[in-house]
Amino acid sequence: MMERELIVEIVREGIEKAKKFGTKSGIAIGRPQRTLPKDFEKYYIRWKQKEIKATEFAKLVGLSRATLYRYINEYENK
Template sequence: GKFALIMFAALAQLERETILERQAEGIAIAKAQGKYKGRKPKELPDFLEIYEDWKKKKISAAGASRALNISRSTFYRKVKEYEDNLIIDL
């Protein structure tokens, strides 16, 4: 009984790995054809104004994220992207 259970577990693991490989191949093909682009980034038209207020300590990160209607982690990620682009552009 124990041997059969081990064999079934090994077969299940092998099948799972095969499924993941086929999925990765399918995604690569779809990306090559331009069909798999991922989620579009959220537009934040007021980001610069709120970013400046946050940098000047007029509002907190939580307040900034509420004003932009995004999570704090998304706000920090957008700040990092913005600041990284400023460094590259200089």
């Protein structure tokens, strides 16, 4: 039980330090931002103009269709 309390205390201190210094000090809070795959925008335009289908688009950028649609949704809502 004491181990858990120690871990909680260490995590709490780390979060306070991150908030105090911000991400510029190299400490980031949360999950890192996702980056779009290479050539995503090029193939997105072709997909939007119905030149290629979603399955082909997904293969070209190396994603599953479900992940591709997540990226598309994120890209369109920026």
